[in-house]
Amino acid sequence: MSGKTHDRRPAPDSDNRGRAPNSRDRVLTPGPRARRPCPDPGKLQTDILYRATIDYYNLRQVHGDMPHKTPRGPAPDLPAEQARIVRESQEAMRGRKVLEVASGTGSATREIAETAVSVTGVEIATNMLDLAAESDNPPNVSYLAGDAFDLGSIAPGKSFDGGFAAGFLHTCPASRYAEFLHGFHARLEEGAVVFMRSSRPTSPDAVSRLFRVEGHEDQFMTRQLSDGSEYIMVENDPTEEDLRQVFEPLSRNLEIHIGNYWWWIRYELP
Numbered sequence: 001m002s003g004k005t006h007d008r009r010p011a012p013d014s015d016n017r018g019r020a021p022n023s024r025d026r027v028l029t030p031g032p033r034a035r036r037p038c039p040d041p042g043k044l045q046t047d048i049l050y051r052a053t054i055d056y057y058n059l060r061q062v063h064g065d066m067p068h069k070t071p072r073g074p075a076p077d078l079p080a081e082q083a084r085i086v087r088e089s090q091e092a093m094r095g096r097k098v099l100e101v102a103s104g105t106g107s108a109t110r111e112i113a114e115t116a117v118s119v120t121g122v123e124i125a126t127n128m129l130d131l132a133a134e135s136d137n138p139p140n141v142s143y144l145a146g147d148a149f150d151l152g153s154i155a156p157g158k159s160f161d162g163g164f165a166a167g168f169l170h171t172c173p174a175s176r177y178a179e180f181l182h183g184f185h186a187r188l189e190e191g192a193v194v195f196m197r198s199s200r201p202t203s204p205d206a207v208s209r210l211f212r213v214e215g216h217e218d219q220f221m222t223r224q225l226s227d228g229s230e231y232i233m234v235e236n237d238p239t240e241e242d243l244r245q246v247f248e249p250l251s252r253n254l255e256i257h258i259g260n261y262w263w264w265i266r267y268e269l270p
């Protein structure tokens with residue numbers, strides 16, 4: 001990686017971050033477009049969010065997302081950012097035995113398998129796992145059913161000197177970062193390199209579905225599948241400072257990049 005950069009463009013929702021709570025409407029919306037009735041507060045409990053995330057990813061493979069109401073519009077810099085994130089992921093995992101969490105259908109798994117010695121993907125949604133297994137995978141890739149928060153018994157006896165997570169941390173409640181990272185790092189060797197990346201909810205459609213609620217440190221998003229079913233999930237979009245606070249105490253040589261469409265970090269374990 002070429003080093004940390006600071007070219008962060010303000011996210012479209014950033015204007016309303018930290019807005020004072022409105023006594024009539026406890027949902028802190030990111031903008032006037034996103035005003036909606038307060039969701040059932042029960043749906044914001046950690047265990048319900050966890051279940052909704054798994055259900056959403058399982059059923060997204062069956063129904064597909066509801067088509068976007070607001071198109072993104074031109075994003076000429078998106079392909080270059082995507083190419084960079086893939087290149088930097090591959091460089092970070094080059095020559096390593098990688099434990100990947102939340103491997104989904106394996107698209108990022110196969111990317112890093114081009115440079116890694118091996119990649120073991122762990123995924124909780126069975127439909128995602130099935131699709132990953134049915135894909136054209138190189139021989140150095142394997143997939144296991146498992147939970148990112150419970151990696152202790154995954155692949156017993158295997159050692160890993162690379163850790164990878166694409167598209168996971170933004171759905172992880174901030175209150176579970178320590179639990180996740182403690183378990184993930186415990187499965188990696190001393191000096192292992194870790195690469196994490198997540199998309200940022202910066203498209204007009206994503207922004208229109210974001211909201212914050214008083215008393216919750218996470219940001220949330222409503223997601224809808226084409227069968228009309230609706231899911232409330234965590235959708236955090238951490239700043240460089242947020243990431244530094246979480247990862248610096250746990251790592252060496254932390255590099256952070258906040259792009260326009262993704263954020264990504266690379267670090268080493270002490």
Ligand SMILES: C[S@@+](CC[C@H](N)C(=O)[O-])C[C@H]1O[C@@H](n2cnc3c(N)ncnc32)[C@H](O)[C@@H]1O
Nearest residue numbers: 057102103104108123124125128147148166167
């Ligand atoms: C945005 S997708 C990313 C998939 C893949 N890594 C990629 O980049 O294409 C998020 C994935 O995380 C998985 N996931 C969510 N919570 C998980 C958990 N607790 N343990 C393992 N996988 C989880 C979902 O099922 C889904 O496949």
